[in-house]
Amino acid sequence: MKPLLEVRGLNAWYGESHVLHGVDMTVGEGEMVTILGRNGVGKTTTLRTIMGILRERKGQIMFDGRDMMGVPLHRTAHAGIGFVPEERGIFATLTVEENLMLPPVVAGDGMSVNEIYDLFPNLQERRQSPGTKLSGGEQQMLAIARILRTGVRLLILDEPTEGLAPVIVQRIGEVLKKLKERGITVLLVEQNFRFASRVADRFYLMDHGQMVADFPVRELPERMDMLHSVLGV
Amino acid sequence: MTMIFGIPVQAFLGQLLIGLINGSFYALLSLGLAVIFGLLRVINFAHGAQYMLGAFVALLLLQYFGINYWLALFLAPVIVGLLGALIERSMLSRLYKLDHLYGLLFTFGLALTIEGTFRYLYGAAGQPYSVPSALAGGTNLGFMFLPIYRGWVVVISLIACIGTWLLIEKTKLGSYLRAATENAVLVQAFGVNVPLLLTFTYGFGAALAAFAGVLAAPIYQVSPLMGSNLIIVVFAVVVVGGMGSIMGAIITGYMLGIAEGLTKVFYPEASNIVIFVIMAIVLLIRPAGLFGRDA
Numbered sequence: 001m002k003p004l005l006e007v008r009g010l011n012a013w014y015g016e017s018h019v020l021h022g023v024d025m026t027v028g029e030g031e032m033v034t035i036l037g038r039n040g041v042g043k044t045t046t047l048r049t050i051m052g053i054l055r056e057r058k059g060q061i062m063f064d065g066r067d068m069m070g071v072p073l074h075r076t077a078h079a080g081i082g083f084v085p086e087e088r089g090i091f092a093t094l095t096v097e098e099n100l101m102l103p104p105v106v107a108g109d110g111m112s113v114n115e116i117y118d119l120f121p122n123l124q125e126r127r128q129s130p131g132t133k134l135s136g137g138e139q140q141m142l143a144i145a146r147i148l149r150t151g152v153r154l155l156i157l158d159e160p161t162e163g164l165a166p167v168i169v170q171r172i173g174e175v176l177k178k179l180k181e182r183g184i185t186v187l188l189v190e191q192n193f194r195f196a197s198r199v200a201d202r203f204y205l206m207d208h209g210q211m212v213a214d215f216p217v218r219e220l221p222e223r224m225d226m227l228h229s230v231l232g233v
Numbered sequence: 234m235t236m237i238f239g240i241p242v243q244a245f246l247g248q249l250l251i252g253l254i255n256g257s258f259y260a261l262l263s264l265g266l267a268v269i270f271g272l273l274r275v276i277n278f279a280h281g282a283q284y285m286l287g288a289f290v291a292l293l294l295l296q297y298f299g300i301n302y303w304l305a306l307f308l309a310p311v312i313v314g315l316l317g318a319l320i321e322r323s324m325l326s327r328l329y330k331l332d333h334l335y336g337l338l339f340t341f342g343l344a345l346t347i348e349g350t351f352r353y354l355y356g357a358a359g360q361p362y363s364v365p366s367a368l369a370g371g372t373n374l375g376f377m378f379l380p381i382y383r384g385w386v387v388v389i390s391l392i393a394c395i396g397t398w399l400l401i402e403k404t405k406l407g408s409y410l411r412a413a414t415e416n417a418v419l420v421q422a423f424g425v426n427v428p429l430l431l432t433f434t435y436g437f438g439a440a441l442a443a444f445a446g447v448l449a450a451p452i453y454q455v456s457p458l459m460g461s462n463l464i465i466v467v468f469a470v471v472v473v474g475g476m477g478s479i480m481g482a483i484i485t486g487y488m489l490g491i492a493e494g495l496t497k498v499f500y501p502e503a504s505n506i507v508i509f510v511i512m513a514i515v516l517l518i519r520p521a522g523l524f525g526r527d528a
Contacts, residue, residue, distance in 0.1 A: 051422055077424030089419040093411040101405070102412055103423035150424070 001028030003062075004154055004185050005050070010059035012042075012049040019045045021209040022059070027154070032176065032186040034196040037206035038231060043189040044086060046206070047156050050187075051083050052076045063154070078106045082152035086159050086189075088143040090131040097127040100146045110151030119175065120145050137168035144175060148184075155179065157188040161195050173199050193231070205230060235376075240498050246377045252494020253487065254383050254452070257390035258445050260486025262467040263474060264394055265441035267482035268401070270471075271414045272434045275325065275336035280467070281460030282347040283439045286313045287446025288455040289351060292362050302365040302451075309447045310440035317439025321432045329431075344461070351457035359454030386448050393444060394483045401479055410434065469512040475525020485523060 005027040012020040019042050027033045035043045048054045050061055052073045061068040063079055071079060082103070091099055100116065100123065117124035120141045126134060134142060140160055147155055160176075161169040169192065176199045179186060190196040196203070197220055205213040207230060215223055235242040262280060269277045277283075290312050291305035300308065320343065328335045368382040401407040413420040413427050421427040446460070453459055467486075474485030489508050497504040515523060 053418055053422055073418070073421045074424055074426045074428075076422065083419075083422045085419060085422075089416055091412045091415050093415060094408055098408045102408055102420070104425060106424055 001031060003027070004029045004031075004064055005187065006060070006062040007046075007050065008060040008062075010046070010049060010061065011057060012045055012054050013056040014045075014054070015056075019209055020049060020057075023049075023206075023209070023211055025204055025211055025214070027185060027187050029153075030180070030183050030185055032180055032188070032199055032201045033204065034200035034202075035187070035189045035204045035206055036193070036196065036227070036231060039191075041206045042209040043206055044158055045209075047083070047158050047187070047189060051081065051156060053083075077103065077150065077152065080106065080153040082147035082150055082155050084143045084147055084155070084157045084160065086162065088139050090134065090139045090142055092130060092132040094131050095128050096123055096131055096134065096142060099131040099142055100127070100149065103146050103150045105150050107151035107153070111148045113149065116145045116148060119148075119178065137164050137171070140164060140168070140172065141175070144172075148179070152184075154185045154187065157186060159189055159191060161190065161192045169195055193227075238499070243377050245495075245498055248494040248498045249491065250377070250379065250383065250387075250494075251497070252491040253387050254490070255493060256487040256490020257387050258449060258463065258486075259467055259470045259490050260394050260483045261390050261445040261448075262442055262463065263470040263482040263486045264397055264479065265438040265445075266467065266471050267474070267476065267479055268397070268410075268441070269435055269438035270476050271479070272410055272417075273325075273329075273336070273431055274333050275340065275435075276333075277435075277438060278337060278341040278464075279343040279347065280340075280438070280442050281462075281464030282344040283313055283317060283442035283460070284446040284449070284463065285351065285455075285457060285460035286316070286347065287443025288362070288450040288459060289355075289446075289457075290443065291447045291450050292360060292455045295362070302362075302447075306444070306447050310443040313443035313446075314436040314440030318432050318436030321435035325435065326428065326431065344464075348457050348461060355457060357456065357458060359456035359459070362450035362455050364451040382451055386452070390445075390448065393441070394486075397441065398479055398483065466508055469508050471522075473508075473512050473515045473523060475522025478522065478524040481522065481524025 003026045007023055007025045010020055010023040011018070023046055035046065037043050045054060049057050052068065052071060057069070063081060066079060068076065068079065091102070094102065100113070111119070122138050123142055123145060126138070131142065132139070144157070144160065160172050164172070173195060176186060197217065200217055202216045203214070204211045205227070212230070213223070213226065237245045262284060266277055266280055269275060287309045290309040291302070294300035294305050294308060325336060325339060328339055364382045368385050371378050371380040401410055409420065409425050409430060413425070413430055417427050449459065470486050470489050471482060473489060474481035489511065492511065493504055493507055496507040
């Protein structure tokens with residue numbers, strides 16, 4: 001599989017505190033990769049550093065063969081990486097439709113608005129209401145939907161199921177499967193282990209700011225003991 | 234003679250009109266401040282100086298190039314806006330990483346520098362700028378005499394305010410502005426050039442101030458201190474309306490202008506302080522301002 005994202009020896013700092021200690025990872029074209037790990041091991045930081053939100057960083061980030069270290073934050077999306085943050089980032093002063101239309105289209109092969117409304121009918125019904133009047137699940141749908149419009153090749157999702165009801169979690173799983181069918185590459189951080197094992201092709205296990213294991217979904221049963229000890233699941 | 238609350242109608246309506254005109258300037262200026270504060274989180278102390286610059290640019294364009302009022306009404310805001318953009322890009326933008334207080338101090342220093350320079354070059358006395366001939370004279374409304382230019386100021390300010398509101402609330406650019414006000418980093422991660430947006434916003438705010446300055450030139454005369462006299466009142470207006478609320482700034486500007494005008498009718502001694510009294514009361518009851526979201 002051709003690698004789309006390659007991260008080598010990535011270090012990152014929040015001011016004085018050194019949070020990533022040489023992260024190495026690869027995400028192949030069309031793959032769905034999940035980073036597992038306890039709270040505070042650097043999963044969200046890894047995503048934010050790849051996006052370029054956290055700029056105090058060293059190491060190598062290659063996306064589609066392009067060195068991303070010198071790319072300013074507002075050009076990262078144009079290179080083909082879309083971001084759905086943990087807090088979802090729905091704007092209260094924008095309507096649902098304005099939220100949906102906000103991120104600029106970066107490539108021609110994104111979903112059309114009609115396709116998005118077919119996939120998320122609730123958003124169409126409520127397109128004129130303020131973004132934050134949506135339920136938590138709908139806000140998560142909107143946060144994913146608005147990135148799908150942009151035509152990015154890699155979707156970075158930070159804990160998409162956090163705090164959502166099981167029926168919504170299932171719905172998000174279906175959406176991710178549809179994205180996979182369209183060939184979109186997904187990198188996600190997930191605490192919900194059952195959800196992650198249903199959607200992901202491959203896992204990275206993270207501890208103390210490093211990747212400590214890397215295995216495909218079929219090896220999950222034999223890895224359970226190790227996961228129990230590292231994750232406490 | 235017809236009376237309202239024991240006051241002659243003419244005096245009442247006359248002060249109401251003066252209040253409305255002052256309110257127009259309050260609204261235009263507090264609107265610019267609110268737009269800048271909303272996105273940049275900078276309290277733009279140079280706003281009064283930019284208003285004065287607008288008037289001066291119009292005056293100098295007339296004196297040196299014979300450019301008339303109508304062209305100046307367009308050119309002066311463009312020139313002052315570009316100057317504002319240049320200042321934001323080269324100086325103000327370096328301060329965003331620091332405490333917001335530095336932005337305030339910088340713009341305060343900028344205001345002193347600009348005003349000091351103009352005082353040095355042109356003296357403190359005001360220079361007249363004549364009313365354009367198309368708007369000269371007045372019309373008798375029956376109950377009062379309305380100078381046409383003042384009517385024009387009220388109408389064009391209202392149009393500028395509504396236009397700005399529409400730009401922010403109803404356009405794509407406006408949605409970037411509103412979103413970046415809430416979460417600039419995320420908007421940038423979506424691929425929007427937020428630093429450029431900040432430059433544009435500051436330039437736009439400065440241009441609005443300059444537009445008000447050109448409108449004011451034929452009414453108040455052009456003087457280096459015309460802005461610093463006004464800006465203190467405008468800050469009070471912004472505090473009453475709520476920092477960062479666009480519609481709040483507009484409505485409060487007109488409302489306080491009228492309140493000030495009517496105070497002149499009923500209790501003239503208080504007219505200079507009525508806005509500050511209202512500000513104090515609002516701060517006690519609703520610290521976030523009448524239209525502000527709770528801080």
